[in-house]
Amino acid sequence: MAVFQSSARTIDMLGRQQIAGIPTAVSEIFKNAYDAYATEVRGDYYPARSAVTIRDNGTGMSITDFLERWLVIGTDSKVADRRETASAPPPGMEPRRQMGEKGIGRLAVATLGPQLLVVSGARGARSGAPGELVVALLQWTLFEVPGLTLNDVVVPVRTVKTIADVSPALLVSMSDEVRASLSELGARVGKDRQDRIRRELDLLTFDPRPYCAAEGPNLAAEPGTTYIVSPVSEDLEAALEERKEQGSGAPISDFQKFLIGFTNPITPTSSTPDFATSFWRWDGAQGSDLIEGVARFWDESDFAHADHTVEGEFDELGRFHGQLRIYGDKPVDIVELWKGNARNERTACGPFSIKFGYVQGKASESTLSPDEFVEMTARLNRIGGLYVYRDGIRVLPYGNSDVDYLEIEKRRTLNAGTYYFSYRRMFGAVSLDSQSNHRLQEKAGREGFRENAAFRDFESILSGFLIQIAASYFSRRTSADPTWRDQRQNVARxxxxxxxxxxxxxxxxxxxxxxxxxxxxxxxxxxxxxxxxxxxxxxxxxxxxxxxxxxxxxxxxxxxxxxxxxxxxxxxxxxxxxxxxxxxxxxxxxxxxxxxxxxxxxxxxxxxxxxxxxxxxxxxxxxxxPVDSPVLRRLRLLAENRQRELTSMAAEVRQAADAAREVLGAHADQSVTQFEESARDLIESLGRVDGGEAATAREIEASAERRLEEMRSTRRRAEDLVSQEGLHHETVDLKERILDLEEQIDENLELVQLGQAVQVISHEFEASIASVRNGLRGLDPWARATPPLAPLVRDIRAAFTHLDGYLRLFTPLQRRLYREASSIAGADIHAFLLGVFEERMRVNAIEITATDAFLRAAVKGYPSTFYPVFVNLVDNAMHWVLERETGRAVRLDARHGAFLIADNGPGVRPADREAIFVRGFGRRRGGRGLGLSLARDLLARDGWRLVLEANNPGAAFKIERVQGDDSGA
Missing domain, CATH: 1.20.58 (Methane Monooxygenase Hydroxylase; Chain G, domain 1)
Incomplete structure (x- = not known):
């Protein structure tokens, strides 16, 4: 009886040679983590060490799982009728449809490099000994050797109790086992290949434990699987290289194109998997996100920044039922038949849904602001496209900017007027599921769907749909619906x-x-x-x-x-x-x-x-x-010139009024009448000027200029009526309000981000301070026993004490510690300011003085209100006194129940006296223009006000209680 025998090269052909590239391989490993019920999978690349790790927090593997499933090719757990029961979900998790179909996806890891260390800890009752970890070493180069069978290749496997046991010594013993098997194989493995394998094994001298316990999924704390690949294939750097796509100015790497948007945030549902992916590159201590580091992926919020959106479902007959929204207008219900279904038969691909947004190609035709348009265009150039998801997991390579699987751009080059859509201007997702669309089958190398009847229907339905809605709603020639054309003209205008x-x-x-x-x-x-x-x-x-x-x-x-x-x-x-x-x-x-x-x-x-x-x-x-006043002569000359100008202007106004009369006849007549009366009065006034009216000559000149300006405005309004571009005062006021709100939104966002950052930093800083404090205590015995170490420890302690004291200074600024108003003494404020600005005072030779009245003064209020205000005012004062060469001073005083903060700097420009309190205004280089505005708002909330004193050589600010308000007293 004859039987099949399996060559070792089968593994290489099913794994490394079958996978299209490293990005696809990483995607396969991510899918394996998903099948293992992981909620997070993370890759880390260390170029300096030529190592890659991929870690997940899934169910992990016991020794039995590894031997009977991981090392078995084509496991039956991936077969369709056993997928539902292959792995029991961990407590609290819903069952997942398995992504793998052939049981060979894990072999894709060989694409990353020639050697793999697997470390896995199982979850639940199947884990054997509690806390047991499985450690295995795979030398993939051996699988490339012709003539070897699977039985010839040794895979060292160990079990250990904890992650601490996964030591460099363990790794060396496993690599020695491979070396021994290599010697036994002898001439069956060529000398060149033997030398190569030994060189690769020589690299296995690192400590695996830091890799397994790094940030992210951590085998020291939870079950899961860690892959460590070293050395790394040169193809990884090529995959990470950012290249400009044809027709796009935006660089993006293959890694980003294939791995961005692994799960579906575009059209999330209650069944969208809880599964996070990431991949980081580490150059020393500096990490960078290789997937979303260049462009944030799409989510639901991005549809608010699309000019047009389409959303709906294709039924089992290929008919589309959904909604179309043009330029953010009210959505229109649409139904489109699939013209390829003349017999009205069920489609081979099954029903599915779609949602995509579209941004006009020209900023002048888009409803987006210039900044938003630039940002959206940059993202579209990098990651624009129509992505495909099955069960919430992305199907490669659909969505990549160079994979126009619906030939959208090809049709557009034939006739852009008819074929409206451009693949690079759209973003969205087609959503499939394994049950309804099971006949859409992926190719073995994950290069898309097999081109069977189901895929042909799928492609035909989508292509036909885009052509039909373009012709019905967006075509310049054939569209019966004028909405898009009219709206586009309005937007352009x-x-x-x-x-x-x-x-x-x-x-x-x-x-x-x-x-x-x-x-x-x-x-x-x-x-x-x-x-x-x-x-x-x-x-x-x-x-x-x-x-x-x-x-x-x-x-x-x-x-x-x-x-x-x-x-x-x-x-x-x-x-x-x-x-x-x-x-x-x-x-x-x-x-x-x-x-x-x-x-x-x-x-x-x-x-x-x-x-x-x-x-x-x-x-x-x-x-x-008679006094022939030069002013009078000037007015006579003015009269002659203005009379000529008025005659010309009157003709222009009459012409504009004639055109406007059809729209606003009575209003235009009134405008012309008023204009002519004003012109006649002005000419008569100028004509009456003689030597006896020299005293009023300048008044007439000023009046003439005012009247002329009124007439120019009248002419402009009449012209605006003709072109219908004039703005009512209400519209102007509204636009100004919008401009103000846009400015405030940007400023408030900066403040929120700054506040969040400070809060996080403060929390981390306090934790670090505690650790350093404990560490210094531990150093003391060493310093006493080692005299040369004592000065170093003393200097470190002095620097730390200064830093710790500076941090404690800001305790009064935390409102949560001061729920009730308390008495705040001027002496305490002065001491606080000296502590905060001690170093700046010394370096810049600035003196902060306080009068006896200030030191004796006290106010009842919140420290979290008064301390920041004083810090802000003194900080500003210290900045501006730097314009003096010497004698730089800031003075604190108190008079009549008010505090005064004065400096001897250049003072405030007369034109800026009110503007300095407006949010966003500032003359300080690099400033945000928020300090004085926030200070005034803080004080006003507690019944105080901040004003700028007049008649002061420098700047002087007064903090005084609002009349009739005792809230701060």
Whole structure:
């Protein structure tokens, strides 16, 4: 009787040679962990040690399990009719459908490297001796040798009690066993291959215990299985190399493409498995996530950032029943028949569901903000695609950006107008299950489904569906539904308007900053003084030379110079433009400074009038002649120029009004009438100016400018009515509110993240401090017994004591320790501040002093309110006094029940006096602009307020109780 014999190379062909690559191999090992009821599997790669570990917290293996199941190829537990009962789930877990089908998936680990150390501890009653661990060594290179049978290959196996017994000595003894078998095989294994195997065995000198007990699944604490591979195949580095996909600027590695989204977070259900995967690379102590380190995978929340979404189910006839949402509008119920099912027969693939989101290719056609669009596009370029999941576990390679299994891009290249969808602009999942879709069978090498009748139906249904909904709802030519076209036009129009508004805001901001800077820096005042100096000098020259005839010309030049200076800082707020809170603050500051500039101008005009009268007197000119004031001449010239401008503007307004009358006839007529009346009144006012009205000339000039600005606004409103791009005041207010809220959201998110980080760091720091404190106590006996060690321990203790004391300083800041208000003494606050800022005071030569009144003062309140406020104010003061070369000082005082914190720095700019308390505003380089805003909010909550004192050489802040509020007393 003849029987089959199995060559050792069978293992190599079923494992290393059959698997498409290392990412697929890792996926297979992850699936084995899932089948073992693990909730976590983790890989770690150590390039410097040429080692890879993969650990899970599943049921693990006993010695019996390893010998009768792991070492048996094609175990019947993977056969379909025995999958449900192959492994009993641990207590508290639901049964899992087994992912493996052929019982050979574990052989994929040979792809990672030529040697494998298996360490496994079983769970439950099947585990043999309590706590027993199975340790086995597999030398995969032996399985590549032609002529050897499976019986020729030795697999050393040991059982140990605890992880502490998995020592380097144990590893050496197991490798020696392989060496001995290699010697017995002799010439059957070629010399070159023998040398290679011995070199590989020589690398097994490491300690396996740290690998088994590292962060993550830990055999020292729980059952599970650990694989340790060393040395590592060179193919791993190639798989980790990030490459740019064709047609994409985003680099991504094969490792990421194949292993990201192992379970289905896109369309999770109650049956979605509780199973976490990760794979880390360690360069020294620095770890990096190799799977989601570049791009976070998709989840349900991402559909809120899609322009369009499709969700529904395909029934047993291939018909789609679901919903389509275009541009976030109300979802539309749709039903699409599968045109490939002319006979109305059941599909071979079975029913399944789908959900995907789609983002427009152009930012101008997307509802996303520019930042969101850039972020989503970057993620789509890396991990966009339609993924396939069966029982919540990903089916490879579907979803990879280079696996367009539905030929979406191929059709799009034929006609982008008809075939709307692009594979790189979509993300989503097709959800299958083993029961309904059992005829969809994966290939042996995990390279997708076998191309049988079920897969052909599956592919045809999905492809036909995308073509049909593109034609019905998104095609520029054939779509009967106008929703997408209309919405896209609206989105594009809004995007263009948003761009225009941003450009206008940027230009307005530039003009504001230029004007504010000119006034604040003194450039405007210096210019005015320069004009006055030139006027005095010129008049003195005319008087000396008795050139009375040149007096009008000189006066005109001086006045024109002043008007030119004023025009250089004259700005009007753009009508209908929503402003950010920052621009609103700048505009308010500009208006205040503009008033100051007008006062300077008024004084200059008055002085010029006096100088002219004095010069006329000195030149002996008759005093009873009409005063040909340079201001009046300026106004006459202005009248001529403005009359021409008004005539032109009136024609433009009339033209705009004619076009607008059809839409808003009465409103347009009223606008034109008001405009013409204003123009007529202005022209008449300018025409009445003569020598006897010199005193009111400047008032007329100012009035003229105001009226002209009103007319320009009227013209712009009329033009806006025609183009329908004008914004009502309510819309502008709403947009400004949205801008403010967007800014606040970003700031609040930063604060939340910062607070969470500080909380975590504080917790870890306190735990570490306790460990260091205990360690120092343990060092003391060594230091006493070893004199050279004593100075080192003393220095360490001194540094630690300083650090520990600094940490204790911040105990009062924790509100949870102070549920009730308590008396806070000024002396305690002063001592606290000296402790916090001791080092900065010394390094920067800054003095923090407190008056007797401050030291004697006391207030009833929460330390968690007052201490942070004082820290913030003093921190700011210490920053700004650095602009002084010497004598840097911060002074604490108390007057009339209020605290004062003052410094001798540069002080606060007049334009910033109110803005400094607005969240997000700040002049400090690298600052967030949140400190003073939060300080004011903290105090206000407890009945106090923070104000900036006026008339102080530096900055002086006062903390005072709100009138009528005794909550803080």
């Amino acid at each position: 809004r995007a263009e308007q948003s761009k225009a508004e941003k450009r206008a805001r940027d230009e307005f901001r530039k003009e504001l900053h230029k004007a504010i800077g000119s006034v604040e820096s003194g450039a405007f005042a210096s210019g005015v003084q320069g004009v006055l100096r030139d006027t005095r000098s010129g008049l003195a020259h005319l008087v000396r030379q008795e050139l009375a005839s040149d007096l009008p010309s000189l006066a005109s030049v001086s006045v024109e110079a002043l008007f030119k200076l004023r025009a250089g800082i004259a700005i009007s707020r753009p009508a209908g433009l929503p402003l950010t809170s920052e621009l609103e603050r700048d505009w308010a500051a500009y208006k205040r400074l503009s008033g100051d500039a007008s006062a300077v101008m008024q004084q200059a005009f008055d002085e010029i009038e006096v100088l002219l009268l004095s010069a006329r007197h000195k030149l002996g000119m008759p005093q009873d002649e």
